[in-house]
Amino acid sequence: MTLQYIARKIADLNESNTWTRIQVGVFEVRDGVESQVGEYIRNYGLMRTFFHFQKNGKDYALYSPDYTCTRLMELPSCRDLGGEEPAGNGFCPVEYYVPCYIEREYEGVDGKRHRYLAIDPQSKDFEPSTDFRYPLDLVTGEREKIETPNILITPLTYMLFGFVSGCFWGDDSSWKVQVLDLSQAAKGIISRExxxxxxxxxxxxxxxxxxxxxxxxxxxxNWDITIATQRSFEFKTGKEN
Incomplete structure (x- = not known):
């Protein structure tokens, strides 16, 4: 059984000479079947400002009812747990991402079992698989085929951090990326850096x-992260803008 939560605009609430307002529906998707579990109002276009994640077996979402802040929603109740407050000079989110992973285990050439992470796993990563090794037999000089199981160890787990892209008000020429600390998400507490x-x-x-x-x-x-960036150059001179 697969379960996820998504959000989409269900109505425009604009009135003459007023700022954009939309009604956003929150939907539970269970084995491909959608059912609406709640809704909220947002004072800007939706963008990609809803991201479902899990922590300790419970469901939450990053969302942005006000375009200048990020908040936390409990699911499926759709109860607002807390987060950033609206601010005229706040960081305006346009998209969220919380990495997830599973742990798998394989047998190395040393005969020992080793674990590794599959980040943002696909459906095939949850299936049993077999690894093949072909060590050289020093007596016969021939290679022997050895099959060992590659097995799933842990369920899908989300990191205690996430990312938000967006911009500060008045600087929407490109989106910037910041880090979200989600370690206290259950308490409605997030921090952005x-x-x-x-x-x-x-x-x-x-x-x-x-x-x-x-x-x-x-x-x-001590581990690395790679982030793709965007740079602009003058075609004729090759100078960076």
Whole structure:
């Protein structure tokens, strides 16, 4: 059984000479069947400002009822848990991304079992699989085929951090990326950090596709992240704008 929550605009609430307002429906999707579980009002276009994730077996969502802030929603109740307050000079979100993973285990050439992470796994990553090794037999000089199971160890788990792309008011020439601390999401507490500087993202990539968690290992502090960025040049001179 698969379960996810999505959001989409269900009505325009605009009145003459007023700021954009839309009614957003929240839908539970269980094994491909949708049912509406709630709704909220947003004072801007929806963009991609709803992202369902899980923590300790419970469902939550990052969402943005006001275009200048990010907040947390409990699911399926759609209850607002807390988060940022609207601010005229706030960071305006346009998209969220919370990485998830599973752990799998395989047998190495040393005969020992080793674990690894599959980040943002696809359906095939949850299925049993077999690894093949062809070690050299030092007596016969021939290679022997050895089959070992590659097995799923943990259920789908979401990271304790996420990412938000957007901009500060008046600077919408490109989207920038910031980090969200979700370790206290159950309490309605999030914090946002401009950890990588004022980094412009590519126009034609989603936030998820712009980020690659390289060699991420649980419990390790020193690991790398790759972020795709966008740069503009004068064609004739090659100088960066």
């Amino acid at each position: 401009e950890r990588f500087g004022y980094l412009p993202l590519p126009d034609k990539l989603s936030l998820k596709d712009s980020i690659d968690l390289i060699n991420f290992e649980l419990g390790e502090e």
